[in-house]
Amino acid sequence: MHLPDKTIERLSQYRRNLLIILAKGKEFIFSHEIAQLLHITPVQVRRDIMLIGYNGTLRRGYDIKELIDLIGIIIDTDEGQNVCIMGLGNFGKAILNYFAGKRPKLKIVAAFDINPEKIGHLYAGVPVLHVDELSAKIISLNISIGIITVPFDKALETANLLVDCGIKGIVNFSSKPLNLPEHVYLEEFDMITSIEKVAYHTKRN
Amino acid sequence: MHLPDKTIERLSQYRRNLLIILAKGKEFIFSHEIAQLLHITPVQVRRDIMLIGYNGTLRRGYDIKELIDLIGIIIDTDEGQNVCIMGLGNFGKAILNYFAGKRPKLKIVAAFDINPEKIGHLYAGVPVLHVDELSAKIISLNISIGIITVPFDKALETANLLVDCGIKGIVNFSSKPLNLPEHVYLEEFDMITSIEKVAYHTKRN
DNA sequence: CAATAATTGTTAATAAGATAACAACAAAAG
């Protein structure tokens, strides 16, 4: 089954919002209610749900629990995946705090840095290790995803390091465009571009 | 002149990379060289450049300086725009460090928080103020763009506050989907979604 | 000086994504 990229993004958001709704005790939800949560159209919600092969009940909507579970089956692996952060600056810390314990199937198990003052401690419950240990730890901790938050000029070597260690996917927060081998999935995440985009759009009037 | 959204994003990236190349003393650049920097196709580069109405010289390529300047005219305003950060957690700090002095036409002039220990100090050269001052400062400092880095559950009220103060554009890093009036431009920036997207794509094999 | 290679600018084709339209049908109302 092929799913469009944008659908995957929305599924992630559906799930997060549905978890909150579920916790409030609601059991069923209509497409237009989900749409309202994300500020998109109901058609889009229905289409996404169609694409993943789920069926709601007419005039009752979608079973929230079932939908959450199905999205889990699509996005996560059974055993979950382990993640590491490259660079424990403010950015890395922000992600760690943010993530800590929130996604049971996506665990940040290590942060790597080169600053001796940081190494050996825990941050948000996650051990901070020296980059020299990367290779060994990726294997022993079974890490498949790396998040790059190092400064611009270290990004390239960090990415290469991860690739050499057999990483499967990378999220790059460094604003340095990366070029990875085909078998490594890359998600670029460029803050500056986002802000400049807003600058452009706020110009007119 | 209407420019596609994606073109704007790439222009921002072209400029940043061209600035580096220019600093190295290079004067002209071919479309395929720019393409290589961002790991996209040369056609796309040429098309973007066409859309902004710039002309290179055949077999010499594009004048780097001119291209940078033109991108500046498109993205920036003459006087520049002032930006504030809402929330001086790790995320806010990361952005401040990152940005400090880098974009002359896009200045972060204030950070707002509610923690009394932070207020009154400077961080990365930027004054940290109490949110109560927001309304006054947005006017006196002429702030037109706000960056939201507060936690999930504070995001909504923070956004409303900004809107009420007449902000023109918002970048939302909070993972809480926002719904703003039409006249306020919104850029959502969802870290968790990015990471989950990578999780999805690294599943297969 | 003629032929070849390289590179831009632009139009045409394809692909991806979003929106609209609507048939099917269940529940509610009369």
Add this chain to the structure above:
DNA sequence: CTTTTGTTGTTATCTTATTAACAATTATTG
């Protein structure tokens, strides 16, 4: 029991974005 209303699932349409194709033309080579 019949009609109306609301909601899903899906196909068709429209829009946006990317890629391919190629004419025009300048520099380089022989």
